[in-house]
Amino acid sequence: MRLAITVIPQAKATRVERDATGRLRIWVMEPPSEGRANAAALLALAAYLGIPRSRLRIVRGAASRYKVVEVR
Numbered sequence: 001m002r003l004a005i006t007v008i009p010q011a012k013a014t015r016v017e018r019d020a021t022g023r024l025r026i027w028v029m030e031p032p033s034e035g036r037a038n039a040a041a042l043l044a045l046a047a048y049l050g051i052p053r054s055r056l057r058i059v060r061g062a063a064s065r066y067k068v069v070e071v072r
Helices: 033-049
Strands: 002-008 015-018 024-027 056-060 066-071
Touching: 002 033, 015 033, 024 033, 033 056, 033 066
Parallel strands: 002 024
Antiparallel strands: 002 066, 015 024, 056 066
């Protein structure tokens, strides 16, 4: 299964919400440098879905705020 997500780095708190289009929006407190925001977004998404982090992988958009994540 693949999920379309939007990551918003340097937020005041980490949270996950679904927008009107069905895309998941993930706010993370980490900066986008060195993949820190991506790592935090995957951890938040795993917690939201109730699955281990190891089952998630970014398949498109690693350098963009719009990403596609594969759930294995």
